[in-house]
Amino acid sequence: MRRILLLLALLSGTAAAETVPVYPGPGTLLRLSESAEVTRLPDEVRATLRYEAREATPAAAQAAVNRAMTAALETARGAPGVTASTGAYGTYRQEDPPRWVASQSLNLRAADQSALLDLLGTLQSRGLALAGLEHGLTRDARRTARQEAAAMALDALRRRADALAAGIGMRVERIAEIDLDAGDAPSPRPMMAAMARGAPVPVAQAEDIVVTASAQAVVVLVPR
16 A cells, blocks of 8 residues: 555656646736628639530540640630639449440630630630639738738737726736638638530629638736
Protein backbone atom coordinates (compact mmCIF):
# COMPACT_ATOMS: atom_id res chain seq x y z
CA MET A 1 0.00 0.00 0.00
CA ARG A 2 2.87 2.42 0.81
CA ARG A 3 4.38 1.73 -2.62
CA ILE A 4 1.05 2.51 -4.34
CA LEU A 5 0.58 5.73 -2.38
CA LEU A 6 4.16 6.80 -3.11
CA LEU A 7 3.69 6.11 -6.84
CA LEU A 8 0.46 8.13 -6.90
CA ALA A 9 2.20 11.00 -5.13
CA LEU A 10 5.05 10.99 -7.65
CA LEU A 11 2.65 10.92 -10.61
CA SER A 12 0.61 13.74 -9.12
CA GLY A 13 3.71 15.83 -8.63
CA THR A 14 4.88 15.23 -12.20
CA ALA A 15 1.48 16.25 -13.62
CA ALA A 16 1.44 19.40 -11.53
CA ALA A 17 4.94 20.30 -12.67
CA GLU A 18 3.95 19.90 -16.34
CA THR A 19 0.83 22.08 -16.01
CA VAL A 20 1.69 25.51 -17.37
CA PRO A 21 -0.92 28.28 -17.20
CA VAL A 22 -1.94 29.47 -20.65
CA TYR A 23 -2.45 33.07 -19.48
CA PRO A 24 -0.05 33.69 -16.59
CA GLY A 25 -0.45 36.69 -14.38
CA PRO A 26 -3.43 38.55 -12.93
CA GLY A 27 -6.43 39.57 -14.99
CA THR A 28 -9.87 38.47 -16.07
CA LEU A 29 -10.31 36.60 -19.34
CA LEU A 30 -13.06 37.66 -21.71
CA ARG A 31 -13.93 35.49 -24.69
CA LEU A 32 -15.99 37.06 -27.44
CA SER A 33 -16.56 37.00 -31.18
CA GLU A 34 -17.70 39.39 -33.91
CA SER A 35 -18.51 39.10 -37.59
CA ALA A 36 -18.75 41.52 -40.48
CA GLU A 37 -19.79 41.45 -44.11
CA VAL A 38 -19.27 43.50 -47.23
CA THR A 39 -21.14 43.39 -50.53
CA ARG A 40 -19.58 43.45 -53.93
CA LEU A 41 -21.05 43.70 -57.40
CA PRO A 42 -19.87 40.65 -59.40
CA ASP A 43 -17.01 41.46 -61.73
CA GLU A 44 -16.99 38.20 -63.66
CA VAL A 45 -19.52 36.03 -65.48
CA ARG A 46 -18.88 32.33 -66.11
CA ALA A 47 -20.54 29.85 -68.42
CA THR A 48 -20.26 26.12 -69.03
CA LEU A 49 -21.30 24.55 -72.33
CA ARG A 50 -21.40 20.91 -73.36
CA TYR A 51 -21.15 19.15 -76.68
CA GLU A 52 -22.44 15.60 -77.12
CA ALA A 53 -22.13 13.25 -80.09
CA ARG A 54 -23.80 9.86 -80.71
CA GLU A 55 -22.21 7.52 -83.25
CA ALA A 56 -21.93 3.81 -84.08
CA THR A 57 -18.35 3.55 -82.77
CA PRO A 58 -16.49 5.24 -79.90
CA ALA A 59 -13.87 6.55 -82.30
CA ALA A 60 -16.49 8.24 -84.46
CA ALA A 61 -18.20 9.80 -81.43
CA GLN A 62 -14.93 11.10 -80.02
CA ALA A 63 -13.86 12.45 -83.40
CA ALA A 64 -17.11 14.41 -83.69
CA VAL A 65 -16.62 15.88 -80.21
CA ASN A 66 -13.00 16.78 -80.98
CA ARG A 67 -13.99 18.63 -84.16
CA ALA A 68 -16.74 20.57 -82.42
CA MET A 69 -14.57 21.53 -79.43
CA THR A 70 -11.63 22.56 -81.62
CA ALA A 71 -13.89 24.92 -83.55
CA ALA A 72 -15.53 26.21 -80.35
CA LEU A 73 -12.16 26.96 -78.75
CA GLU A 74 -10.98 28.83 -81.83
CA THR A 75 -14.14 30.95 -81.81
CA ALA A 76 -13.92 31.60 -78.06
CA ARG A 77 -10.29 32.68 -78.26
CA GLY A 78 -11.29 35.25 -80.84
CA ALA A 79 -13.84 36.84 -78.52
CA PRO A 80 -12.41 39.91 -76.71
CA GLY A 81 -11.84 39.47 -72.98
CA VAL A 82 -13.06 35.86 -72.86
CA THR A 83 -10.98 33.08 -71.30
CA ALA A 84 -11.77 29.55 -72.46
CA SER A 85 -10.77 26.13 -71.14
CA THR A 86 -12.00 22.59 -71.70
CA GLY A 87 -13.59 20.49 -68.97
CA ALA A 88 -14.73 16.92 -68.41
CA TYR A 89 -14.51 14.47 -71.32
CA GLY A 90 -16.32 11.14 -71.33
CA THR A 91 -17.50 8.26 -73.51
CA TYR A 92 -20.06 5.55 -72.79
CA ARG A 93 -22.16 2.98 -74.65
CA GLN A 94 -25.91 3.51 -74.93
CA GLU A 95 -27.93 0.31 -75.27
CA ASP A 96 -31.30 1.44 -76.62
CA PRO A 97 -30.75 2.19 -79.39
CA PRO A 98 -27.17 0.83 -79.38
CA ARG A 99 -24.65 3.58 -79.98
CA TRP A 100 -21.64 5.29 -78.45
CA VAL A 101 -22.00 8.66 -76.74
CA ALA A 102 -19.08 11.05 -76.24
CA SER A 103 -19.21 14.49 -74.63
CA GLN A 104 -16.98 17.30 -73.40
CA SER A 105 -17.57 20.59 -71.58
CA LEU A 106 -16.26 24.06 -72.35
CA ASN A 107 -15.70 26.65 -69.61
CA LEU A 108 -15.82 30.38 -70.37
CA ARG A 109 -15.04 33.43 -68.18
CA ALA A 110 -15.27 37.14 -68.95
CA ALA A 111 -15.56 40.48 -67.23
CA ASP A 112 -17.79 41.81 -70.01
CA GLN A 113 -21.15 40.06 -69.79
CA SER A 114 -22.28 41.28 -73.20
CA ALA A 115 -19.27 39.76 -74.95
CA LEU A 116 -19.81 36.42 -73.26
CA LEU A 117 -23.53 36.31 -74.00
CA ASP A 118 -22.87 37.07 -77.67
CA LEU A 119 -20.37 34.20 -77.75
CA LEU A 120 -22.87 31.87 -76.12
CA GLY A 121 -25.39 32.59 -78.86
CA THR A 122 -22.82 31.71 -81.53
CA LEU A 123 -21.73 28.48 -79.85
CA GLN A 124 -25.29 27.31 -79.18
CA SER A 125 -26.10 27.77 -82.84
CA ARG A 126 -23.30 25.27 -83.55
CA GLY A 127 -24.77 22.55 -81.38
CA LEU A 128 -23.29 23.24 -77.96
CA ALA A 129 -25.76 23.20 -75.06
CA LEU A 130 -25.57 25.75 -72.26
CA ALA A 131 -25.19 23.83 -68.98
CA GLY A 132 -24.63 26.71 -66.55
CA LEU A 133 -24.30 30.47 -66.27
CA GLU A 134 -23.34 32.36 -63.11
CA HIS A 135 -21.94 35.62 -61.76
CA GLY A 136 -18.94 35.67 -59.41
CA LEU A 137 -15.88 37.53 -58.20
CA THR A 138 -12.38 37.38 -59.58
CA ARG A 139 -9.57 36.23 -57.28
CA ASP A 140 -8.33 39.76 -56.62
CA ALA A 141 -11.83 41.03 -55.86
CA ARG A 142 -12.45 38.14 -53.43
CA ARG A 143 -9.16 38.78 -51.62
CA THR A 144 -9.82 42.51 -51.27
CA ALA A 145 -13.37 41.90 -50.00
CA ARG A 146 -12.17 39.34 -47.45
CA GLN A 147 -9.51 41.68 -46.13
CA GLU A 148 -12.04 44.49 -45.73
CA ALA A 149 -14.54 42.25 -43.94
CA ALA A 150 -11.80 40.90 -41.64
CA ALA A 151 -10.66 44.41 -40.71
CA MET A 152 -14.25 45.38 -39.91
CA ALA A 153 -14.74 42.29 -37.72
CA LEU A 154 -11.53 42.98 -35.78
CA ASP A 155 -12.47 46.62 -35.25
CA ALA A 156 -15.94 45.63 -33.99
CA LEU A 157 -14.39 43.07 -31.67
CA ARG A 158 -12.01 45.59 -30.12
CA ARG A 159 -14.74 48.19 -29.63
CA ARG A 160 -17.02 45.62 -28.03
CA ALA A 161 -14.23 44.48 -25.68
CA ASP A 162 -13.61 48.09 -24.60
CA ALA A 163 -17.31 48.67 -23.98
CA LEU A 164 -17.76 45.47 -21.96
CA ALA A 165 -14.67 46.20 -19.88
CA ALA A 166 -15.83 49.72 -19.11
CA GLY A 167 -19.22 48.39 -18.07
CA ILE A 168 -17.67 46.39 -15.23
CA GLY A 169 -15.10 48.98 -14.21
CA MET A 170 -12.14 47.38 -15.98
CA ARG A 171 -10.00 48.02 -19.04
CA VAL A 172 -8.48 45.92 -21.79
CA GLU A 173 -4.87 45.15 -20.99
CA ARG A 174 -4.18 43.05 -24.05
CA ILE A 175 -5.68 40.65 -26.55
CA ALA A 176 -4.12 37.32 -25.69
CA GLU A 177 -5.48 35.31 -28.60
CA ILE A 178 -7.21 35.96 -31.94
CA ASP A 179 -8.79 33.46 -34.32
CA LEU A 180 -9.69 35.05 -37.65
CA ASP A 181 -11.87 33.31 -40.21
CA ALA A 182 -12.13 35.10 -43.52
CA GLY A 183 -14.62 32.55 -44.80
CA ASP A 184 -14.70 30.49 -47.97
CA ALA A 185 -14.97 31.94 -51.40
CA PRO A 186 -18.44 33.38 -51.89
CA SER A 187 -20.71 31.14 -53.85
CA PRO A 188 -21.36 32.32 -57.41
CA ARG A 189 -24.88 33.43 -58.24
CA PRO A 190 -26.28 30.76 -60.60
CA MET A 191 -28.77 31.68 -63.28
CA MET A 192 -31.18 29.51 -65.17
CA ALA A 193 -29.57 28.10 -68.29
CA ALA A 194 -31.30 26.78 -71.39
CA MET A 195 -30.13 23.25 -72.23
CA ALA A 196 -31.60 22.82 -75.69
CA ARG A 197 -29.32 23.21 -78.65
CA GLY A 198 -29.89 26.43 -80.52
CA ALA A 199 -31.79 27.88 -77.57
CA PRO A 200 -31.86 31.68 -77.25
CA VAL A 201 -29.30 33.37 -75.03
CA PRO A 202 -30.65 33.79 -71.47
CA VAL A 203 -31.25 37.15 -69.85
CA ALA A 204 -28.62 37.73 -67.14
CA GLN A 205 -28.93 40.24 -64.29
CA ALA A 206 -26.11 40.46 -61.72
CA GLU A 207 -26.81 40.46 -57.98
CA ASP A 208 -24.53 41.67 -55.18
CA ILE A 209 -22.36 39.01 -53.56
CA VAL A 210 -21.91 39.02 -49.78
CA VAL A 211 -18.44 38.31 -48.37
CA THR A 212 -18.20 37.60 -44.63
CA ALA A 213 -15.48 37.30 -42.00
CA SER A 214 -15.54 36.47 -38.30
CA ALA A 215 -13.09 36.99 -35.44
CA GLN A 216 -12.88 35.29 -32.05
CA ALA A 217 -10.59 36.57 -29.31
CA VAL A 218 -9.49 36.02 -25.73
CA VAL A 219 -9.09 39.42 -24.07
CA VAL A 220 -7.31 40.05 -20.76
CA LEU A 221 -9.10 42.63 -18.53
CA VAL A 222 -7.54 44.34 -15.52
CA PRO A 223 -8.92 46.85 -13.00
CA ARG A 224 -8.80 50.52 -13.95
